[in-house]
Amino acid sequence: MSLGADRSYKMKLRDVENAFKYRRIPYPKRSVELIALLAISCTFFLFMHTNKLNSRLKEMEVKLQPSEFSALGLTSNHVSGHDAGKHDDINTLHGTYQYLKSTGQLASLSSERLNNTRHARLEVVFFNRGAKVGSEALMQLTETMAPLNNMTVVTKGPIDINARIRAPRERMLQAVWVADLEPGTIYIEHCNWLDFHRYQLPKPIYINMVRDPVERMISWFYYIRSGYRNAIIHNRFPNTTLKSEKWFKKSYNQCVRSGDPECQYVPESIKDAVGDYKRQSLFYCGNNRKCLPFDSPHAIQLAKRNVERDYAVVGSWEDTNITLAVLEAYIPRFFRGARQVFELHSNSIRNRNRNNRKPRVDPDVREMVRRNFTNEYEFYYFCKQRLYKQYLALQLEDNLR
Ligand SMILES: *[C@@H]1O[C@H](CO)[C@@H](O)[C@H](O)[C@H]1NC(C)=O
Ligand SMILES: *[C@@H]1O[C@H](CO)[C@@H](O)[C@H](O)[C@H]1NC(C)=O
Ligand SMILES: *[C@@H]1O[C@H](CO)[C@@H](O)[C@H](O)[C@H]1NC(C)=O
């Protein structure tokens, strides 16, 4: 950043800090008492009246399990991933199409309503890339496209700390920094969803990628054992002692089956034996402590809400063509021509940060792991269904109709 830009950034930071302090001025004591009194009487009144309703609702809940944020308006009970492979599996483009058609929702799909780019107030893409979802490949694609679409790719933010969640001051610093980027910038870094609204800052265009949760864990397991990754770490921290040969030779099958802490994924756990980015949803949930319990339904709901409201596109390399088509259509300023560029350069894009050592993982081991990622799957499928809806709303494929 230039000196002038740096000064304006600092001034903005101060403004935001002041606004923040201002909003936190406590109420005078008297009004607090009054509010408390009002609240108590209202609560009591409501309590009497809602008690009966509540038990009725509880009965209904058992049947309905409402999941207000499910991309298809369905619940996880119906959207089962265990049918994978079946022709009409709802978690495929075709299955989503069939479902929408059979429920009469296909006709009312609107690309406008599914277009969060319209709500962005900054001509800046914020790609808070998840770990082990192939984000470097998308980074490579944007770098290749940058001169074509007149955009600048920035891969380093103002905070140099790699924590699972960031402290309030770090978040604010980062948000102010993003809001100050030049129009036409695409900012790519591993970090969590940021709440620009909270700091009264304009919203950027959020994007990200997802991947099958169990595949991510297997990928991480072998990635940290790869020569490439260890060479990088050794270069950066020459003093770290190398891991043992036994560690390098550990297989994922053996790790899961033996209950090795490295391959234990315990629902609702907050502490990790090793850092392994098992919470894909954390990138979308944000920096709230409530986002930390692993595979917790609450964290997943928060993540879904942010995707629904803020993310322009959450794509996946599992659906390359669909993802690129959706990026092109919903964020043309940055992704015009993405499919063409990808076709021309697909080898260099696909090979970026690719680990070719992928030993076989047994189906029962996959199943054991999968059972502990139930809610993470719910989130992942939610994102995939939303992507399919965005794609179908474009009406590109007549043959589906
Ligand atoms: C490139 O983008 C910047 C920022 O939006 C704009 O000021 C500039 O005019 C653009 N250049 C071209 C050639 O479109
Ligand atoms: C790393 O090793 C070098 C040389 O062996 C030594 O001078 C340095 O103090 C070490 N740094 C740390 C942080 O241990
Ligand atoms: C799954 O979670 C349970 C606790 O709910 C735990 O006992 C088990 O070891 C976990 N399995 C794996 C593979 O993480």
Ligand SMILES: *[C@@H]1O[C@H](CO)[C@@H](O)[C@H](O)[C@H]1NC(C)=O
């Ligand atoms: C993706 O698009 C390319 C280029 O248009 C095409 O050759 C390929 O068959 C498509 N793949 C799928 C899975 O549709």
Ligand SMILES: *[C@@H]1O[C@H](CO)[C@@H](O)[C@H](O)[C@H]1NC(C)=O
């Ligand atoms: C989405 O909104 C952006 C920004 O307004 C616009 O450029 C783009 O064409 C829209 N795409 C669709 C599919 O509506």
